[in-house]
Amino acid sequence: MSKKKIILPALFVLTMGLIGVGSAASAQDNSPSASSASQQKVTLNFKNAxxxxxxxxxFDAxxxxxxxxSDVVGTLTMHLSNTSAETALRSILRASNPPLTYDLTDNIYQIKVKHPSGETSAH
Incomplete structure (x- = not known):
């Protein structure tokens, strides 16, 4: 069984809590923009996850x-401390075997296997 642990700075948790309170009062999509949220600091610690x-x-954090x-598979052991979400994502994608890549379209990160020719899976 794999262990996973995510530690987020108190300021980030507080900020996300305030965003959550605002979204409860509104049915609108209050998702953070990719550019601002990708700079949020995260700490990730996983073993064979x-x-x-x-x-x-x-992404949930x-x-x-x-x-x-669906073809994104495998396990990874990692520890990243107080790193931007974008840096964490790039590290995960590079460390994966096979390597992964992403497209960012309409504020949606689409994670897929990176093929040698540069083409990605059509899933």
Whole structure:
């Protein structure tokens, strides 16, 4: 069984809590923009965890929208401390085997396998 632990700075948790209070009063999409949320600081600590679980934890912690292709598989051990979400994402994608990539369209990160020719899966 894999262990996973996410530690977020108190200011980030407080900020996300305030955003959550505002969204309860409104039915509008209050998701953070990709540019601002990707700069939020996160700490991630995983041991032999499924890559999809790591990515889900990262995106859920930042409030970013995402899709993960079904062929994104494997496990990863990592520890990143007080790192921007964007840097954490790039580190996860590079450390994965096979390597992963993403497209950012309409504030949605689409995670997929990076193929040698530069083409990605169509999932």
């Amino acid at each position: 499924p890559i999809q679980d790591i990515l889900k934890s990262l 930042t409030g970013l929208n995402y899709t993960i292709a």
